[in-house]
Amino acid sequence: MSQRYFEDIATDDELEPREQLPTEDKAVEFFGRDNPTNPAFGDAEAGRRMGFGGALVPGLLKLSWITNYVGMWAGSEANLRSVRVAFRRPDIAGRPLTLAGRVVDKRQEDGVNVVELEVVTLADDQPTVRGNVQVEIPSRP
């Protein structure tokens, strides 16, 4: 994991896309096997009964992937301020997701370097989650 510095970041910089393969097993493991959760996360048949094409990918798992994706890009000296996501379409387990992002703003607020990013999850090139992330990034020493 490398560190990114404010001076080296420009608006429209793109994050390297990262692919994730959500599965029923990952959904169950995410919340813990002893922790009851929505049956549609771990059971394709339950998802189909709810009108979806299979097991649903938990929104909080996708939000966590986005949080981690930006965190790994920014580096361990950065501070995550906020992450906001809109769930646009359901994702189905077994269908690969691509995380992609770009810098949409960089500014200083009260002496703090703030970088804002737009992040998206794509399934079959269609956005399923859209997010905005604000992260505080240090200046180059």
Added chain:
Amino acid sequence: MADVTESKITDEHRAMLGQRSDPIEVVPKTADAQRMRDLLGDTDPRWADGTGIAPPYILAMMEPRLPAELSPQVLSSGILTQTEWKFSQPIKLEEPLQAVTQLIDVRDRLGGRYGYSVLVMFQTSYLNSDGEEAAASLRTITQFDRPES
């Protein structure tokens, strides 16, 4: 689907705005943090084993159910459509936090692809033992009436 041109939000619904739940104690668990880090492949040294710090996505394990007494039921069904996490301080593992949830907005959404819907927004604040907010989450539920089949 019939067009709805008037709000179905009543004064009774609006009266719930600003009300807060009783605090609920939530504890960021070491085992949860470890499991989630491993699953996500997170190698950030700030919340590695032994640091006592939780990764930010630990909030996924801590979010309390939305309290029924603060949830205006304007339409029959609802789904989570937006979530925001805000972080003010590092979250310490095994240190209890008090989660307080508040209804912060309820508004109509007239028109749109799915017709009339209602957006209901909740904020949950996670307070440390000094009463300071360590993190907060905002959840938006979109309520709608299921079409009759």
